[in-house]
Amino acid sequence: MVYNSVIPNFPMDKKIAFVKDYGAYVRVNNGLFECVVNKEVKWKLSPVELHSIVFLVNSSLSSEVVRLANENGVDLVFFYNHEPYAKLIPAKYGGSFKLWTMQLKSRKRKVEFARSFIHGKIHNQLVTLRYYEKKYGYDLNTKRLDELSTEVQFVESVEEVMTKEAEAARIYWRGVKSLLPKSLGFKGRRKRQSENIDVFNVALNIGYGMLRKIVWSAIVSVGLNPYIGFLHKFREGRPSLVFDLMEEFRSPFVDKPLIGMARERPDDVSEAREVYSLLSRINEEEIYTQARRLAKAIIEGVEYTPFMAK
Missing domain, CATH: 3.100.10.20 (CRISPR-associated endonuclease Cas1, N-terminal domain)
Known part of the structure; x- marks a missing residue:
């Protein structure tokens, strides 16, 4: 950008x-x-x-x-x-005021938006794992991820969306675990920091923190209210829409580069400076484009198309 x-x-x-x-x-x-x-x-x-x-x-x-x-x-x-x-x-009245009003009215479309965010997320997880399947002949169960990315588009509640997302997450993180060197001690995704958290999870948390800042910046800059989300529930002080839009970018912009680093230079994963350097190249323009696309879907009442990695 x-x-x-x-x-x-x-x-x-x-x-x-x-x-x-x-x-x-x-x-x-x-x-x-x-x-x-x-x-x-x-x-x-x-x-x-x-x-x-x-x-x-x-x-x-x-x-x-x-x-x-x-x-x-x-x-x-x-x-x-x-x-x-x-x-x-x-x-x-106009600009952000108008968009915020339309955003509140669009809460009735929350299932539609939730489906889109998670459809994009599962598709992008599929793309990350399929790269290694094709290159090295692994079996990472991407067939089921492909099915879930389709199935989630037809569910009728946010709860069902989250159920599909949870199943996809189990498959995805099992696949990631099989790709990483055992020396990193990764046993699965852990969101909370603790004394026993492995270095790859620490790197993921750093990456998601960097991604959150960019998504937050994009959402605020295009005039959206970061606290009015569709997928993540409202909680005081919680930027729900930021977490909604982040879902599409976690795998292609954070997970995939870190998996590559872990396989090629496993010692660097434990170095915060190396992780920051690697992820400093996050494609901000793509994120701003999606924020604009979301704003347009809300204010014009059109379909929202998620970011789909290739």
Whole structure:
């Protein structure tokens, strides 16, 4: 993803502008938003083009930017250490206000969205394991994963979605276990940290933490409310929609690279620096694209298509 520029093709033909250089200054010049770094104009955009301006680092902006953003329904989003901490929403109805309202109304579509998230998740788990089946001739029970990715699309409740997801998880993590060196001591997925947790689970937890920050960033930046989810239940302070959208990306963006590292360089799995370095190449553009796709499905009432790895 390229910062200090825009992401095109946002729903309703709006763009997202990013500010990532320390000391950047965002101002208004002749009715346009300008991002300036050391007297160099990094981007210049009309307010009617923008959905939001996202500030990723310490920077500054003029009060005229706030006024012009409010008049044109442009959100101003602020991050610290890669997590959102503030968002200025225009007082006029539109933009995020409109999307949040539609998001609440779309709760009646929660089974539909839940099916899509888990269909994408199981498909991507299948792709990860099938790679090793084809390359090395293993039998990792991907046939059943293929069946589950189809079956989950026809269930009629979130509880049934979760049942299919749980069965797929058992098959998937058994497959992952068989791919890893025994020296890593991986016996299955463990989410909680403890003194006895194995190094591969620690690496997974680091990876999912990195992924969560990117998904959270994407959801907030496109105007969605991170606390209004469809698959994960509402709980005070819990970003349910972040966990919903994360499901599609866990296997292709975290698990698969770590499995490769474990097989080729098992000693590196226990080195946090190596894990961070490996996963720093997570494809952020794909995640932002999915967040925009989700926003479009909600606001236009169209079908949501999950991220499907190849």
